[in-house]
Each structure stands twice: as C-alpha cells, then as structure tokens.
Amino acid sequence: MKKIAIGLAACCLLLRAGAAEVEWMTDVAKAQAKAKEDKKLVMLDFTGSDxxxxxxxxxxxxxxxxxxxxxxxxxxxxxxxxFPRHKEQPEDVKKANAALGKKYGVDGYPTIVLLNADGKQVGDAIVGYVRGGPKAFIAKLEELKQKS
Known part of the structure; x- marks a missing residue:
C-alpha cells in the first residue's frame, strides 16, 4: 500500500512538473496559426540562452x-x-532567427516583441531585463496588449 501511495505521489509530481512550464515554440508561422486559433498574442523572446x-x-x-x-x-x-554561442542550431533555424532579428530591429538581448496573430507588432519591444519579477513583466505585457 505504501509503494502505491509513493508511486501515485511521484506520478502527480511528474505530471504537475510537466504542466508547470511555458510551451516554447521556435516556428513563428506555426505560433501565429496557434495564436489565431486560440485568440492569443505571440511573444517573441530574442535571447542568447547559453x-x-x-x-x-x-x-x-x-x-x-x-x-x-x-x-x-x-x-x-x-x-x-x-542566438546561442555554445550549442549547435540547424542552419535553417539560424537563418530564420537572424531574419527575425533584422525584421524587428533587435540589437541587444533579451528583447521581447509582442505580435498579434497576423504578425503585426504590438507596441514597442521590451529591451533588456525588466526588474520586479513576473508581476512587473506581466504589467509591461499588459501595457503592450492595450495597444493591440
């Protein structure tokens, strides 16, 4: 009985951990289609992750x-x-990311660009780190959303 309880607890934790993260996409066209279907905005995170x-x-x-x-x-x-420096990316991803950076005028990291489902930029980009944790960052996004 104790093993079953431990097993169930472990399964619950694993399921919760899997659900407790943002689903990051890398294909903007697919993201826009999903945003249109779900009536959401697209958030582009220009990053040097490593x-x-x-x-x-x-x-x-x-x-x-x-x-x-x-x-x-x-x-x-x-x-x-x-735009990693230490991990490999497929050449097509590098080219697509470079084109997006150029399209949205990204010249520093992190830069956040919000798009509507049609690919039109909503407000100005958020350039740099926003102090104040999730609450402050969400407030910035909400400011931009008001411009959509």
Whole structure:
C-alpha cells in the first residue's frame, strides 16, 4: 500500500512538473496559426540562452515562475528566437532567427516583441531585463496588449 501511495505521489509530481512550464515554440508561422486559433498574442523572446546573463536571469526570475506560466498559458504563444554561442542550431533555424532579428530591429538581448496573430507588432519591444519579477513583466505585457 505504501509503494502505491509513493508511486501515485511521484506520478502527480511528474505530471504537475510537466504542466508547470511555458510551451516554447521556435516556428513563428506555426505560433501565429496557434495564436489565431486560440485568440492569443505571440511573444517573441530574442535571447542568447547559453551566454547572455540577463536572458538567463529573465528565464529564471520570470519565465519559470508560476505566476508568469499561468499568465502565458492564458494569453500568449511563446516563441524562443535563440542566438546561442555554445550549442549547435540547424542552419535553417539560424537563418530564420537572424531574419527575425533584422525584421524587428533587435540589437541587444533579451528583447521581447509582442505580435498579434497576423504578425503585426504590438507596441514597442521590451529591451533588456525588466526588474520586479513576473508581476512587473506581466504589467509591461499588459501595457503592450492595450495597444493591440
């Protein structure tokens, strides 16, 4: 009986852990289709995931926090536009990410760009780390949403 209880508890924890994160996409066209279907906005996260200290901090302090995860699941389709230095990326992903960076004028990391489902930018980009954790970051996103 004790083994069954431990097994059930472990399963619940695993299921909860899997559900407790933002689903990051890498294909903007698919993200826009999903956003249109779900009536959400697309959030592009231009990041240097393996070298940019502020990007790593944003991920730790905001994107991995329950308050943001809950908000994102209800309001956003998240897209990671990564420019890593230490991990390999397929050439087509590198080219697509570079084109997106150029299209939205990204010249520093992290940069967050909010799009409507048709790909039109909503407000100005959020450039740099936003202090104040999930609450402050969500407030910035809500400011931008008002412009959609």
């Amino acid at each position: 070298w940019c200290g502020w990007c790593i901090k944003l991920n730790k302090d905001v994107f991995s926090q329950p308050e943001f995860i809950e908000y994102a699941k209800k309001n956003l389709v998240a897209v990671e536009v990564d």
